[in-house]
Amino acid sequence: MSTADYKLFTPLTLGKDFVLKNRAVMSPMTRGRADPVTRGPIDSTAVYYEQRAGAGLIVAEASAISEQAYGWIGAPGIYTDVHADGWKKVTDAVHAKGVPRALETDEIPGIVEDYRKSAELAKRAGFDGVEIHGGNGYLVDLFLQSATNKRSDKYGGSIENRTRFLLEIVEALKTVWPSDRIGVRISPNGGIAGMGSEDNYDTFRYVLQQLSQHNLAYLAILDGFGFSYHDKDRLLTVFDAKTHFKGNVIATNSYTRDIAGGALRSML
Structure with a gap:
């Protein structure tokens, strides 16, 4: 393993105390998988992001901030409680698999x-x-x-x-x-x-x-x-x-x- 490879897998702190476990970042990519009616994330969205939880940071796909903000078919939103609940399943899945936590x-x-x-x-x-x-x-x-x-x-x-x-x-x-x-x-x-x-x-x-x-x-x-x-x-x-x-x-x-x-x- 080269020195450059080793550096990639070292922690990085963003801001005061947001620590990434490594320096690999998954950039946002529109998946077109949102629910066609509610426009919220679906179960497979959580699975998709969970499978990539090894990255130090995942930037979720672009999400519309209102009904009129949509620019892509199947893109998700983040402007209703339904959307928030859907994204909560995603963040819970990623955090449970990819982020260490303190013992209770x-x-x-x-x-x-x-x-x-x-x-x-x-x-x-x-x-x-x-x-x-x-x-x-x-x-x-x-x-x-x-x-x-x-x-x-x-x-x-x-x-x-x-x-x-x-x-x-x-x-x-x-x-x-x-x-x-x-x-x-x-x-x-x-x-x-x-x-x-x-x-x-x-x-x-x-x-x-x-x-x-x-x-x-x-x-x-x-x-x-x-x-x-x-x-x-x-x-x-x-x-x-x-x-x-x-x-x-x-x-x-x-x-x-x-x-x-x-x-x-x-x-x-």
């Missing part, structure tokens, strides 16, 4: 339960333990970081609230595995997928301190500048992790034998 508060326990079930299956499959992936812009990381967590419920706002989701997962997994068979991975410094928070250091210091209370098998940290450093706050290194997490720490980031040996000697 009452949906989160179900996600935690999914983690527990997966841990249970991992045990049945013969694994020796499980690791919670809390880094690299994945779901747990999205909850932890103020740059991405804009929730106003008990899972958002304060550092304590943003850490709640991770700690609930840890507690759920402890019903399946002994705590010393559970690891957690974090990447406090990475800028991948738009990550990086101005309260980076304080957030992950708190995360480390809370995880210390669970007697985990280990804490894995993407040390230093892996996946590009977001440069929004103080760098949190493996040495900081050892200070705030009382347990085994795994450091990852292109360690050579000599660098790894030096790090081990420094922390003994």
